[in-house]
Amino acid sequence: MAAMMQPQIILLKEGTDTSQGKAQLVSNINACTAVADVVRSTLGPRGMDKLIHDDKGTVTISNDGATIMKLLDIVHPAAKILVDIAKSQDSEVGDGTTTVVLLAAEFLREAKPFIEDGVHPQNLIRSFRNASYKAIQKVKELAKSIEGQSLEEKKRLLSKCAATTLSSKLIGGEKEFFASMVVDAVGAIGDGDRLNMIGIKKVPGGTMRDSFLVNGVAFKKTFSYAGFEQQPKKFLNPKILLLNIELELKSEKENAEIRLSDPSQYQSIVDAEWNIIYDKLDKCVQSGAKVVLSRLAIGDLATQYFADRDIFCAGRVAEEDLLRVAAATGGTVQTSVNNVVDEVLGTCEHFEERQVGNERFNIFSGCPSGRTATIVLRGGADQFIEEAERSLHDAIMIVRRATKNSTVVAGGGAIDVRFYHI
Ligand SMILES: Nc1ncnc2c1ncn2[C@@H]1O[C@H](COP(=O)(O)OP(=O)(O)OP(=O)(O)O)[C@@H](O)[C@H]1O
Ligand SMILES: [Mg+2]
Numbered sequence: 001m002a003a004m005m006q007p008q009i010i011l012l013k014e015g016t017d018t019s020q021g022k023a024q025l026v027s028n029i030n031a032c033t034a035v036a037d038v039v040r041s042t043l044g045p046r047g048m049d050k051l052i053h054d055d056k057g058t059v060t061i062s063n064d065g066a067t068i069m070k071l072l073d074i075v076h077p078a079a080k081i082l083v084d085i086a087k088s089q090d091s092e093v094g095d096g097t098t099t100v101v102l103l104a105a106e107f108l109r110e111a112k113p114f115i116e117d118g119v120h121p122q123n124l125i126r127s128f129r130n131a132s133y134k135a136i137q138k139v140k141e142l143a144k145s146i147e148g149q150s151l152e153e154k155k156r157l158l159s160k161c162a163a164t165t166l167s168s169k170l171i172g173g174e175k176e177f178f179a180s181m182v183v184d185a186v187g188a189i190g191d192g193d194r195l196n197m198i199g200i201k202k203v204p205g206g207t208m209r210d211s212f213l214v215n216g217v218a219f220k221k222t223f224s225y226a227g228f229e230q231q232p233k234k235f236l237n238p239k240i241l242l243l244n245i246e247l248e249l250k251s252e253k254e255n256a257e258i259r260l261s262d263p264s265q266y267q268s269i270v271d272a273e274w275n276i277i278y279d280k281l282d283k284c285v286q287s288g289a290k291v292v293l294s295r296l297a298i299g300d301l302a303t304q305y306f307a308d309r310d311i312f313c314a315g316r317v318a319e320e321d322l323l324r325v326a327a328a329t330g331g332t333v334q335t336s337v338n339n340v341v342d343e344v345l346g347t348c349e350h351f352e353e354r355q356v357g358n359e360r361f362n363i364f365s366g367c368p369s370g371r372t373a374t375i376v377l378r379g380g381a382d383q384f385i386e387e388a389e390r391s392l393h394d395a396i397m398i399v400r401r402a403t404k405n406s407t408v409v410a411g412g413g414a415i416d417v418r419f420y421h422i
Pocket of ligand 1: 043044047064066097165412416
């Protein structure tokens with residue numbers, strides 16, 4: 001009982017800002033409005049892009065609200081929440097990240113005079129809740145279902161959704177071209193929730209229209225050793241072996257310390273090492289694979305060995321690419337070359353190494369599981385392609401969502417205007 005009677009004591013660190021009440025609320029609103037003013041000019045098809053550079057000299061040109069908000073170094077605790085709003089919109093929906101920040105800031109600005117007049121924040125919150133409830137009802141009334149439409153019609157609608165998303169971006173001029181590419185890419189990955197199955201590869205140079213979609217996997221040629229050029233670069237229906245081991249002579253001696261009493265034994269140790277690597281290579285060849293990929297290095301000895309046997313190999317393949325090849329071709333990544341049975345080998349209709357701009361690409365197309373797609377983006381400078389990738393990401397997310405939710409409303413500001421008249 002005595003404890004309950006004691007007044008509560010809260011200890012705060014020295015220098016803590018304890019300001020509260022009306023003045024603090026207004027100051028929070030002002031901070032949010034200031035941040036929203038930064039992204040305001042990027043909204044819509046006539047919106048402009050922002051050029052942001054940081055201390056390290058990295059330059060980003062973007063129209064994407066979430067990207068701009070993330071790059072702004074905001075210190076005000078209330079305004080930081082706007083960054084989180086943009087981030088969550090980006091991960092949940094993909095598009096509309098500028099809109100959510102602006103809407104939040106506008107709501108706050110509308111609320112400011114009421115706060116100044118002494119209206120309790122709880123009352124304001126209740127009104128906003130009511131308004132959002134009504135708005136959601138109205139959206140549902142206006143929404144149009146794409147369920148039950150023919151495949152062609154569905155594709156047309158989805159590609160319209162993608163085009164609306166792209167219209168406010170740098171690549172807006174080519175929105176139809178990219179919209180149909182995005183719809184095909186999303187269609188290729190099927191129902192799974194694995195957006196990482198759509199790879200986007202950037203190759204500077206060329207024009208935007210040189211971009212293309214691969215129904216399968218494509219990745220930049222990895223570092224290769226002597227002998228690589230003698231390997232064949234094109235196969236029809238090859239078996240594909242995926243590895244997570246190093247095929248290099250040096251790999252055997254890394255953790256070994258051997259003490260020799262007789263120098264003549266030295267040769268036998270060297271021979272043993274060669275035998276081990278040859279044994280590994282033999283097993284790869286015997287598996288019947290025509291394409292060998294490894295996440296780790298494939299050295300010069302192995303490269304030459306495979307070249308002599310008309311096998312293509314690539315080492316140091318990025319993990320995400322290797323996993324996508326595995327998913328697309330139906331293969332499994334092996335950590336040993338012992339017992340490589342047919343089931344763990346992948347396959348595809350067509351494999352080739354092709355020149356794209358100044359880069360060479362390994363392209364696997366016509367994959368049996370068909371659950372992957374790769375967009376190879378071309379055009380202009382690095383920053384341009386980076387922004388194009390972000391824009392495509394928005395469009396991919398939107399098409400994905402539209403295929404799942406299957407109801408759409410008119411975009412391009414139409415729905416906003418409709419709400420204005422409620
Ligand atoms: N043709 C148009 N006429 C009028 N308004 C349009 C038109 N096309 C798009 N809009 C409006 O532009 C806004 C979209 O702009 P923008 O794509 O720059 O921002 P966002 O989608 O909110 O964010 P981000 O794309 O950066 O994630 C939407 O409010 C949309 O209604
Ligand atoms: Mg947008």
